[in-house]
Amino acid sequence: MNRDLILLGHGSGGKLSHQLLDDLIIPTLSGIALAGQNDAAVLEHGGRRLAFTTDSYVVDPIFFPGGNIGCLAVNGTVNDLAMMGARPLFMSTGLIIEEGFSRTELAEILASMRSAADAAGISIVTGDTKVVPRGKADRIFINTSGIGAVEHDLAISGANARPGDAVIINGTIGDHGIAVMAKREGLDLQADILSDCAPLNGLVAGIIAAGGEAVHVLRDPTRGGVATTLKEIALQSDKTITLHEAALPLNGAVRGVCSILGLDPLYVANEGKLLAVVAPEAAEGVLARMKDHPLGRDAAIIGHVTEGGGRVQMETAVGGMRAVEMLAGEQLPRIC
Amino acid sequence: MKYQDEFRDRDIVQGLASRIRELVAGRREPMTFMEVCGTHTMSIYQYGLRTLLPPQVRLISGPGCPVCVTPNEYLDRAVALCRVPEVIVATFGDMVRVPGSTSSLLEERAKGADIRIVYSPLDAVALAAANPGKRVVFLGVGFETTAPAIGGSILAAKKQSLGNYFVLAAHKTMPQPMRVLSADPELKIDGYICPAHVSAITGPDAYRFLAEEFRIPCVITGFEPVDLMQGVEMLARQVVAGESRVETQYSRVVRPEGNRKAQAVIREVFTPCDAPWRGIGVIPGSGLRIVDAYAAFDAGKIIPVEVEETKEHAGCLCGEILKGKAAPADCPLFAGACTPESPVGACMVSSEGTCAAAYKYGQ
Numbered sequence: 062m063n064r065d066l067i068l069l070g071h072g073s074g075g076k077l078s079h080q081l082l083d084d085l086i087i088p089t090l091s092g093i094a095l096a097g098q099n100d101a102a103v104l105e106h107g108g109r110r111l112a113f114t115t116d117s118y119v120v121d122p123i124f125f126p127g128g129n130i131g132c133l134a135v136n137g138t139v140n141d142l143a144m145m146g147a148r149p150l151f152m153s154t155g156l157i158i159e160e161g162f163s164r165t166e167l168a169e170i171l172a173s174m175r176s177a178a179d180a181a182g183i184s185i186v187t188g189d190t191k192v193v194p195r196g197k198a199d200r201i202f203i204n205t206s207g208i209g210a211v212e213h214d215l216a217i218s219g220a221n222a223r224p225g226d227a228v229i230i231n232g233t234i235g236d237h238g239i240a241v242m243a244k245r246e247g248l249d250l251q252a253d254i255l256s257d258c259a260p261l262n263g264l265v266a267g268i269i270a271a272g273g274e275a276v277h278v279l280r281d282p283t284r285g286g287v288a289t290t291l292k293e294i295a296l297q298s299d300k301t302i303t304l305h306e307a308a309l310p311l312n313g314a315v316r317g318v319c320s321i322l323g324l325d326p327l328y329v330a331n332e333g334k335l336l337a338v339v340a341p342e343a344a345e346g347v348l349a350r351m352k353d354h355p356l357g358r359d360a361a362i363i364g365h366v367t368e369g370g371g372r373v374q375m376e377t378a379v380g381g382m383r384a385v386e387m388l389a390g391e392q393l394p395r396i397c
Numbered sequence: 398m399k400y401q402d403e404f405r406d407r408d409i410v411q412g413l414a415s416r417i418r419e420l421v422a423g424r425r426e427p428m429t430f431m432e433v434c435g436t437h438t439m440s441i442y443q444y445g446l447r448t449l450l451p452p453q454v455r456l457i458s459g460p461g462c463p464v465c466v467t468p469n470e471y472l473d474r475a476v477a478l479c480r481v482p483e484v485i486v487a488t489f490g491d492m493v494r495v496p497g498s499t500s501s502l503l504e505e506r507a508k509g510a511d512i513r514i515v516y517s518p519l520d521a522v523a524l525a526a527a528n529p530g531k532r533v534v535f536l537g538v539g540f541e542t543t544a545p546a547i548g549g550s551i552l553a554a555k556k557q558s559l560g561n562y563f564v565l566a567a568h569k570t571m572p573q574p575m576r577v578l579s580a581d582p583e584l585k586i587d588g589y590i591c592p593a594h595v596s597a598i599t600g601p602d603a604y605r606f607l608a609e610e611f612r613i614p615c616v617i618t619g620f621e622p623v624d625l626m627q628g629v630e631m632l633a634r635q636v637v638a639g640e641s642r643v644e645t646q647y648s649r650v651v652r653p654e655g656n657r658k659a660q661a662v663i664r665e666v667f668t669p670c671d672a673p674w675r676g677i678g679v680i681p682g683s684g685l686r687i688v689d690a691y692a693a694f695d696a697g698k699i700i701p702v703e704v705e706e707t708k709e710h711a712g713c714l715c716g717e718i719l720k721g722k723a724a725p726a727d728c729p730l731f732a733g734a735c736t737p738e739s740p741v742g743a744c745m746v747s748s749e750g751t752c753a754a755a756y757k758y759g760q
Contacts, residue, residue, distance in 0.1 A: 381445020
């Protein structure tokens with residue numbers, strides 16, 4: 062294996078991404094306040110705490126059932142701020158557009174960004190536009206950065222899971238990844254599968270109001286899916302997380318597609334989901350509050366935290382036990 | 398979901414587990430059942446089925462992953478082909494990560510080769526139709542399961558008079574390696590969990606020689622946890638009764654005569670040949686090559702390439718693992734030098750490989 066090459070798997074959000082960060086990016090850029098293993102950096106300045114995050118969107122196709130690259134770019138940054146318990150305030154956008162791109166499609170993407178920003182209550186205040194020669198980019202890439210206000214003194218972090226905590230998810234897993242894949246590959250599905258792309262800051266505000274200090278970790282399981290995100294939390298917190306497969310909310314059509322293609326929904330990307338790790342005494346209250354929110358109707362307790370270092374395991378739906386690891390490389394459809 | 402939930406029912410699986418425990422209670426000698434289908438391997442790991450079985454029942458994995466049994470020489474040829482200007486290599490996803498002697502298709506793609514992951518061989522035919530200036534080579538790997546679809550793609554390309562669609566064929570057929578494993582004095586296999594998709598094409602008679610000549614019970618089993626546990630129970634029942642028959646647990650899909658239409662496509666486009674299996678060696682009559690009448694679609698004949706000298710990866714136990722003689726953890730490279738993100742051997746690459754399953758889901 063030629064170890065000098067950057068492979069697609071290095072951007073998958075899984076193990077290779079972590080290796081690239083740990084081996085090259087973080088050591089080289091040390092001194093800069095990197096978000097590290099959390100979704101956003103929390104910065105203190107003038108007595109105020111601010112969350113700061115950035116992300117780039119290179120999705121193919123750019124229009125997919127349930128959204129497009131524009132709302133994805135806004136919601137992604139809103140959610141990264143929300144996962145630190147921050148109230149999203151301002152954001153920037155950088156557009157990298159391939160020569161020949163349709164002005165009509167650009168207008169549609171921008172309108173979608175605007176309406177997503179309005180829905181999340183964040184203002185797009187600065188930006189940049191570059192056009193590159195045809196073939197030098199794939200239609201359009203969008204970078205967004207965001208700033209949010211942290212208006213509480215809770216220690217919400219991936220390193221904060223504690224024994225006894227409940228792991229809660231706000232709804233069905235894998236919808237975004239399968240919607241995008243089905244569109245990209247032209248899979249002719251009988252059932253519509255829509256991306257779950259949505260801003261989670263409102264839901265997070267409810268979780269914090271209901272749980273307060275009992276809310277230990279918030280994380281949105283985007284690339285790499287629920288499995289990779291939980292493994293990150295287990296490693297950061299040096300605890301064991303046990304998942305209950307039977308409790309995992311899963312849309313029937315997503316399950317069907319995963320079954321046909323040999324994909325594991327635990328590793329499929331989400332864009333409107335969050336995992337909350339909450340102290341046991343507050344779990345039911347937080348769950349009830351989530352279920353009251355439109356983005357939390359299918360919320361469920363899917364696992365719990367115990368002592369023991371960095372492991373994720375799953376009690377399967379039929380009662381067996383198995384380990385859950387991070388996504389390794391890209392998830393690819395099986396051969397037969 | 399209909400036809401799925403019933404076969405993932407916890408109570409039924411637990412009930413089967415206790416029946417198996419009762420069946421083998423008091424036995425000192427463990428019984429060893431081998432599955433020879435990668436999808437079975439994944440299901441067994443994914444549902445943690447081993448943790449439900451008593452110690453007297455051992456499940457081991459055989460050469461059931463088509464990617465894993467494909468030797469380095471084929472991968473090196475695919476790499477050489479993707480370096481030919483104007484060639485698009487189309488393949489199922491699993492193949493791109495497998496390391497050949499010095500490179501992989503994934504590496505070649507990162508360097509600029511045109512490699513497309515497709516979901517069906519007909520997608521590759523459509524790719525050829527849409528790119529008349531290019532030559533599209535589909536990597537024809539798999540067992541009886543994929544051979545009809547790939548044969549069908551050649552028939553479709555012929556019907557469309559496409560002169561730029563080719564298949565690099567390395568198909569293999571399943572019963573022959575089972576004969577080799579059954580005759581191996583170092584292995585003691587007490588029963589086969591026979592492959593589901595393969596059997597849907599061939600029908601159950603393909604395994605009759607195993608039951609009759611080698612006295613090994615065979616059960617054709619579906620992929621869901623209830624299927625597999627029931628298959629194990631049926632095998633255990635035969636072993637306890639001292640019988641050896643071919644039984645079909647997966648009767649909702651597998652017909653006694655198999656799939657005659659698919660068999661006809663295989664006969665039309667392919668003919669048996671000797672084939673090299675990674676870790677096992679050349680097995681007479683275990684491969685399928687494209688017949689002369691369709692030689693115009695045979696990438697191996699039409700697009701000559703210089704193939705690098707084949708190198709095997711030192712220390713890799715893939716061969717022993719594919720024969721069921723070693724478990725993934727026995728390999729000194731497992732989870733250290735060899736991981737899914739940096740695989741040394743094919744068993745770690747394919748999503749259906751034994752080592753990949755053991756790494757991902759644990760023992």
